[in-house]
Amino acid sequence: xxxxxxxxxxxxxxxxxxxxxxxxxxxxxxxxxxxxxxxxxxxxxxxxxxxxxxxxxxxxxxxxxxxxxxxxxxxxxxxxxxxxxxxxxxxxxxxxxxxxxxxxxxxxxxxxxxxxxxxxxxxxxxxxxxxxxxxxxxxxxxxxxxxxxxxxxxxxxxxxxxxxxxxxxxxxxxxxxxxxxxxxxxxxxxxxxxxxx
Numbered sequence: 001x002x003x004x005x006x007x008x009x010x011x012x013x014x015x016x017x018x019x020x021x022x023x024x025x026x027x028x029x030x031x032x033x034x035x036x037x038x039x040x041x042x043x044x045x046x047x048x049x050x051x052x053x054x055x056x057x058x059x060x061x062x063x064x065x066x067x068x069x070x071x072x073x074x075x076x077x078x079x080x081x082x083x084x085x086x087x088x089x090x091x092x093x094x095x096x097x098x099x100x101x102x103x104x105x106x107x108x109x110x111x112x113x114x115x116x117x118x119x120x121x122x123x124x125x126x127x128x129x130x131x132x133x134x135x136x137x138x139x140x141x142x143x144x145x146x147x148x149x150x151x152x153x154x155x156x157x158x159x160x161x162x163x164x165x166x167x168x169x170x171x172x173x174x175x176x177x178x179x180x181x182x183x184x185x186x187x188x189x190x191x192x193x194x195x196x197x
Contacts, residue, residue, distance in 0.1 A: 001042040003091040004098025006194070007073050009035070009042075010049040011099060014069035024054055045194030048150075052076045055148045058120045063111035070099055078108040081193045085109070123148040150190035157184045 001009070009031065016027045028050060032043050053060065053072045060075035061067035077083045083091075085105045092098035113121045119129040122144035132140040157164045167186055168176045179185025 001038060001045075002095045002097070003088075004095030006042060006045050006049065007077070007092075008097045008099055009038070009046045010053070010073050011069040013046070013050050014053060014072065018069070024050060041194075048191070048194055049073060049076060049081075052080045052150070055150075056080060056123050058123050059113070059148075062113065062116050062120050063108045065104055065107075066102075070102070071104070074101065074105050075108050078105065119144075121145070150192075152190050153188040154179055154182070155186045155188070156182060157186060159184055 013024075013027050013031050016022065016031070017024060020027075028043075028047050031046075032038065038046070053069075053076045056076065056079065057067075057072060060072050060079060063079060064071035064075040074088065077088055078085065085101075085108070088105065089101060092101060117126070117129075118141055119126045122129070122132070122141045124132065124144045124147070128144075129140075132144050136143040155167070157167045164178060164184055164186060168178065171186065171188065174188045176186050176188050179187045
């Protein structure tokens with residue numbers, strides 16, 4: 001599938017989630033079962049896009065000025081996948097499955113959060129803003145934003161079978177590094193865009 005088809009699939013899944021009030025994982029699994037033609041790489045990319053939308057739903061809706069699935073997915077492409085509007089247009093060109101690109105895509109990257117509620121920029125529900133502020137003080141928005149990022153994968157080495165250096169060497173193609181705190185931990189950075197582990 002090309003990017004346009006993946007975006008159309010993500011929009012379809014987000015519509016299903018909103019309409020049926022279903023968990024994301026269930027909606028993704030059902031879509032995959034109903035669309036067997038999509039390969040594992042396609043399903044991973046679509047899942048990444050859907051989860052990126054869900055993690056930053058409030059700020060993406062603010063940036064796009066709209067909270068429809070189309071707007072949210074396009075905002076995720078620009079803000080989280082770091083694609084320029086022209087790159088999105090080029091990727092969609094000639095793809096019969098790609099959705100139409102609204103004009104507001106050009107203003108997403110330059111969205112101003114100066115007048116937005118702090119919880120919108122932080123991507124948390126409004127009722128959580130006060131507890132976050134109490135817990136983290138002036139840095140609460142940055143702390144909340146950190147929850148919206150893709151998490152790295154942390155593993156613990158079974159020292160009865162191997163040691164950390166051997167595991168890191170075996171996982172070299174994934175970019176594995178020693179975990180910052182755990183003595184026997186290994187950390188693999190989160191994939192970007194449509195990457196997978």
